Amino acid sequence: MTKLKVAVAISGGGSNLQAIIDACSNPDYPVEITTVISNKADAYGLERARQANIATKVISHKDYPDRESFDADLHQAILDSGAEFVILAGFMRILTDGFINKWHDKMINIHPSMLPKFRGLDTHARAIEAGESHHGATVHYVRAELDTGPLILQCSEEILENDTASELAARVLVKEHQIYPLALRWVAEGKVSIKDNDAYVNEFKGPILLDEAHKIS
Template sequence: MTQTSQRTPIAVLISGNGSNLQALIDAQPHSHYDIQLVISNRPNVKGLDRAKSAGIETLVLDHKAYDSREAFDLAMIDALDAKQVQVVILAGFMRILTSAFTHHFLGRMLNIHPSLLPKYPGLDTHQRALEAGDSEHGLSIHFVTAELDGGPVILQAKVTIEQNDSVETLRQKIHTLEHQTYPLVADWLASGTLTLEDNKVRFKGELLTAPLDFAEITQRER
């Protein structure tokens, strides 16, 4: 996957606003990746406008136009392979992927989830963290496998839950962290710094025994 003279071609899959897509676009000039394609399963979303403004090719594949989840995923595979995409980044893509799709891009696809996995897979993570009385919350960036929100976790970033926090304030805290962490991990994968081996994460040549902590990484780089 590492390319010495050229940046790694990647694609971003979206379903809506595309704020994480924008973070990836903003970081692209200093990264090892080149966004070749943005696919949305919904037409007329802001994320498509973000991509077009950056001069990135876009494609709308409306999932409602396909007879089955399998047919939709095969159409995406065809589009991504046609662009010789090496890495796929899920950025608010609100579709459950088939095993055929996840297998095709195994070790080459990332997702970002707004909880400290394995806590709170699925939806409504901020509300669930508040209802549980948790003292901290956060995000997880993980490799995508056939198991929903269950692939090996690469990096986590944490926030303290304050007494006056609400779903909305937690969402804003997590969004800020997402925009800092997702381009970083995408760059690692594009550069070959990060790989998936036997369902384990290898980072800088070492197998991880626990997810990387974003706070520790940023502290080391100061």
């Protein structure tokens, strides 16, 4: 099996990284992580990678005068690892248009809302405040405009009466750990295509809901 070689960029605990690492432990999973890169040396996700014998690298944004020079070294580190695809998993840096264009259709992210609703930060609290009945997360391709890329896969979680943002976030996170490895599998298997800024999984236009993922063969 030819596996898709991916680099994972993180800034924190790396629970979504762990979900992908766990998926990769199955020899039938069509993905290989070549490196985990963090802009923060104390990110626990680096330890998760080390425990899985995955190469790690720290590129601190504080060592660079501007975003362009940071992104240039990030790009080179990804290439040096042999990766051909980029996974953002809690990477809390705004990437430059130049970097994003270099990885056009070769970089995905997971966002904690059912895009296009609630782009940006504090999504769980905003969903509760807006009186939404459901909230969730989305795996999407990365574009220069924040949280606007083609949508691949979403999960939905009911917002309960008197839910707090942290309680809702915890339940959504459980499903994030399901949809990120699954969407990545679809990409690696060549099931995802992009037409007019929409993602299609086989013949189905994205985003696919997790509850309907069984229809993807």
